[in-house]
Amino acid sequence: xxxxxxxxxxxxxxxxxxxxxxxxxxxxxxxxxxxxxxxxxxxxxxxxxxxxxxxxxxxxxxxxxxxxxxxxxxxxxxxxxxxxxxxxxxxxxxxxxxxxxxxxxxxxxxxxxxxxxxxxxxxxxxxxxxxxxxxxxxxxxxxxxxxxxxxxxxxxxxxxxxxxxxxxxxxxxxxxxxxxxxxxxxxxxxxxxxxxxxxxxxxxxxxxxxxxxxxxxxxxxxxxxxxxxxxxxxxxxxxxxxxxxxxxxxxxxxxxxxxxxxxxxxxxxxxxxxxxxxxxxxxxxxxxxxxxxxxxxxxxxxxxxxxxxxxxxxxxxx
Numbered sequence: 001x002x003x004x005x006x007x008x009x010x011x012x013x014x015x016x017x018x019x020x021x022x023x024x025x026x027x028x029x030x031x032x033x034x035x036x037x038x039x040x041x042x043x044x045x046x047x048x049x050x051x052x053x054x055x056x057x058x059x060x061x062x063x064x065x066x067x068x069x070x071x072x073x074x075x076x077x078x079x080x081x082x083x084x085x086x087x088x089x090x091x092x093x094x095x096x097x098x099x100x101x102x103x104x105x106x107x108x109x110x111x112x113x114x115x116x117x118x119x120x121x122x123x124x125x126x127x128x129x130x131x132x133x134x135x136x137x138x139x140x141x142x143x144x145x146x147x148x149x150x151x152x153x154x155x156x157x158x159x160x161x162x163x164x165x166x167x168x169x170x171x172x173x174x175x176x177x178x179x180x181x182x183x184x185x186x187x188x189x190x191x192x193x194x195x196x197x198x199x200x201x202x203x204x205x206x207x208x209x210x211x212x213x214x215x216x217x218x219x220x221x222x223x224x225x226x227x228x229x230x231x232x233x234x235x236x237x238x239x240x241x242x243x244x245x246x247x248x249x250x251x252x253x254x255x256x257x258x259x260x261x262x263x264x265x266x267x268x269x270x271x272x273x274x275x276x277x278x279x280x281x282x283x284x285x286x287x288x289x290x291x292x293x294x295x296x297x298x299x300x301x302x303x304x305x306x307x308x309x310x311x312x313x314x315x316x317x318x
Contacts, residue, residue, distance in 0.1 A: 117201025
């Protein structure tokens with residue numbers, strides 16, 4: 001197992017380095033002058049020159065890239081041009097707020113997706129299977145902002161005005177102190193992610209239930225509950241882990257739209273504000289953070305797949 005894990009780890013590091021180059025180049029291609037965007041149209045040439053010097057905009061591109069990359073390795077994310085403070089301090093509360101949202105959505109969507117997908121597979125061809133398949137297909141076809149707007153319309157306007165449509169926590173106040181404000185953004189992420197997990201779990205369980213070892217266990221008189229829990233479910237989790245990783249990684253990026261829609265004070269809203277303010281250091285830090293989460297989650301999914309699949313374990317030792 002160790003050689004294949006080390007290969008995946010080395011590949012992940014190379015991908016992250018490639019992403020860092022893309023992120024840095026993308027910020028260079030943003031239109032306009034960052035110093036002008038921050039100081040405004042009335043800024044004097046002297047102030048613009050001083051800010052450009054402060055932001056190292058006059059240095060060669062390669063020097064700026066390696067300086068930024070070296071800072072990432074030691075935890076120095078740079079200085080926010082908009083606030084004048086360290087980017088790490090600026091993003092500390094935002095990252096915590098987004099983690100609350102992502103963890104809450106994950107804790108709901110994963111078990112629900114596994115249970116509904118397993119239920120649909122066990123009721124193959126019946127009414128319950130048709131209903132869950134149809135609902136999951138419709139939800140999977142809807143973008144997150146459509147689901148979010150539908151939830152706002154349903155639960156925050158004239159239909160059932162019981163939940164706030166935007167986050168109104170005071171600055172510096174923890175978002176979890178206002179749990180009702182977490183309901184709609186969390187539910188939006190759950191309704192976006194769960195259908196994919198459900199459909200993959202159903203397809204995998206159907207394949208496993210038709211396999212020879214499950215049929216053999218039934219012929220030996222093993223109770224159906226043990227057949228599902230001990231024989232079918234463990235073999236179904238390995239391929240589903242890849243879909244789970246993709247969906248969890250998507251939430252790290254897709255949360256940008258959801259947070260902007262609900263005015264949630266997380267990394268998504270911070271990224272939108274940073275782009276609008278041409279705060280390059282914040283844009284670079286958040287982009288590389290989202291990319292790192294995506295790569296790490298997929299790496300963990302690969303490891304889960306290796307640990308739960310005997311063929312991969314034996315293949316890695318050859």
